[in-house]
Amino acid sequence: MNLPLTIKETQEGLKSKKFSAVELVDTYLEKIKKYNDEYKIFLTINEEGAYKKAKEIDNSDFTLPLFGVVGSYKDIFLTKGIRTTAGSKILENFIPPYSATIVKKLENAGVISIGKLNCDAFAHGSSGENSDFGTTLNPWNKEYTAGGSSSGSGAALSSGMSLISIGTDTCGSIRLPANYGYLFSLKPTYGAVSRYGVIAMASSLDTVGPLAHTVSDVETVFNVIKGKDYLDATVTEKSINNKNSKFKIGIPKEFFVGGLSKEIEKNIGEVIKIYKNENVEFIDVSLPSTKYGISVYYIIQPAEVSSNLSRFDGIRYGGLRDSFGEEAKRRIMLGSYVLSAGFYDAYYEKAMKVRTIIKNEVDSIFTKVDALIAPVAPTPAFKLGEKTNDPLSMYLTDIYAATANLSGIPAIAIPSGFSDKKLPLGFQLMAPRFGEDILFKLGKIFELATDYKPKVAF
Numbered sequence: 316m317n318l319p320l321t322i323k324e325t326q327e328g329l330k331s332k333k334f335s336a337v338e339l340v341d342t343y344l345e346k347i348k349k350y351n352d353e354y355k356i357f358l359t360i361n362e363e364g365a366y367k368k369a370k371e372i373d374n375s376d377f378t379l380p381l382f383g384v385v386g387s388y389k390d391i392f393l394t395k396g397i398r399t400t401a402g403s404k405i406l407e408n409f410i411p412p413y414s415a416t417i418v419k420k421l422e423n424a425g426v427i428s429i430g431k432l433n434c435d436a437f438a439h440g441s442s443g444e445n446s447d448f449g450t451t452l453n454p455w456n457k458e459y460t461a462g463g464s465s466s467g468s469g470a471a472l473s474s475g476m477s478l479i480s481i482g483t484d485t486c487g488s489i490r491l492p493a494n495y496g497y498l499f500s501l502k503p504t505y506g507a508v509s510r511y512g513v514i515a516m517a518s519s520l521d522t523v524g525p526l527a528h529t530v531s532d533v534e535t536v537f538n539v540i541k542g543k544d545y546l547d548a549t550v551t552e553k554s555i556n557n558k559n560s561k562f563k564i565g566i567p568k569e570f571f572v573g574g575l576s577k578e579i580e581k582n583i584g585e586v587i588k589i590y591k592n593e594n595v596e597f598i599d600v601s602l603p604s605t606k607y608g609i610s611v612y613y614i615i616q617p618a619e620v621s622s623n624l625s626r627f628d629g630i631r632y633g634g635l636r637d638s639f640g641e642e643a644k645r646r647i648m649l650g651s652y653v654l655s656a657g658f659y660d661a662y663y664e665k666a667m668k669v670r671t672i673i674k675n676e677v678d679s680i681f682t683k684v685d686a687l688i689a690p691v692a693p694t695p696a697f698k699l700g701e702k703t704n705d706p707l708s709m710y711l712t713d714i715y716a717a718t719a720n721l722s723g724i725p726a727i728a729i730p731s732g733f734s735d736k737k738l739p740l741g742f743q744l745m746a747p748r749f750g751e752d753i754l755f756k757l758g759k760i761f762e763l764a765t766d767y768k769p770k771v772a773f
């Protein structure tokens with residue numbers, strides 16, 4: 316069979332007996348076996364479990380919403396009986412006694428879990444280079460980063476090793492790997508999807524969401540994983556019912572100045588033209604405080620990291636503490652500093668106040684527009700090694716991501732072409748909290764207008 320397949324194509328193929336679920340697993344596993352050693356996309360392959368589930372699907376009546384969908388998870392989601400490392404040596408031998416809620420929900424909906432995906436250790440990073448198990452290479456060009464921290468979640472799809480994948484986004488980690496992989500992805504509203512059984516990075520910012528090849532695949536997966544979970548009190552069940560047939564999108568001027576690559580600026584200009592032809596209106600807007608977003612993020616996030624990582628003390632969880640990598644140590648130190656008695660007011664408290672200002676600005680913009688358009692990152696995928704010695708330049712990769720996480724709003728990453736170097740290009744749309752439906756509608760308008768066809772690198 317020819318990859319990539321969409322969920323619909325997979326399910327039609329299974330129903331019409333064009334192929335079986337076992338043959339689907341054969342196809343994805345063949346890719347994994349051929350390329351995984353070099354590209355370092357999967358950390359653990361669930362071959363036996365995948366075949367067992369595929370046989371069950373082949374003998375079923377094909378009624379579940381995700382029957383036969385081959386899926387994989389960032390290695391930050393607990394999977395009962397299957398090693399879960401968070402990309403860190405500290406958890407090299409950790410076998411969870413239970414599965415994350417989203418893993419259970421997906422498996423109950425018919426997903427065939429094929430394995431666990433590489434990521435930056437504890438999800439700290441934008442390039443996958445902080446993984447303790449080697450760096451994921453970008454299938455579109457192996458000299459470039461696949462994006463982080465959910466690096467395997469993007470590369471598994473762009474290499475045809477999995478149909479859908481799940482990542483986490485604390486400041487861009489679902490959107491960036493999709494953007495660098497010619498994929499769609501959704502960073503949901505904060506609190507829309509359960510985080511029970513997800514290794515926490517920064518709890519006031521962490522979100523869980525899907526990567527896939529089409530908007531409707533992202534939507535289908537989101538509809539399965541979202542919603543109430545009595546094991547996670549932060550989950551709210553809500554959705555804005557948007558009846559609009561005509562949309563208005565804001566272009567925040569602060570997102571189109573400074574370090575944005577000319578290629579991306581031009582590409583988004585073309586995207587806007589395409590939307591205008593489809594009767595979508597654009598207006599210029601301003602979000603003046605979002606320029607502080609990345610500074611605020613790099614105070615609040617390490618503060619929460621320093622607290623969350625304290626459980627890996629070798630007694631409650633984890634092996635030797637000195638197995639923490641450089642990045643985790645940097646964040647624990649920074650976080651402890653901004654929370655310390657003498658500096659709390661100057662850093663943490665101030666950052667929290669600015670976060671509220673950003674949130675209020677964002678909320679008031681959504682009284683004027685249905686969505687906002689922005690780049691995902693300042694440049695297309697960058698070369699491996701380019702930013703590893705300069706943490707600040709690495710942190711700046713997340714400059715356009717921070718607004719959605721700090722204000723808790725949803726954002727969709729959409730592919731929109733290729734650069735001169737043949738690397739994927741894309742953009743993001745953001746909507747008010749629980750406005751995922753607006754993002755799906757706008758994503759589909761773009762797909763239809765451009766006659767979008769999913770692609771894999773090889």
Ligand code: GLN
Nearest residue numbers: 438439440485486487488
């Ligand atoms: N790149 C950001 C960081 O390193 C965000 C990572 C994420 O979203 N998990 O903190």
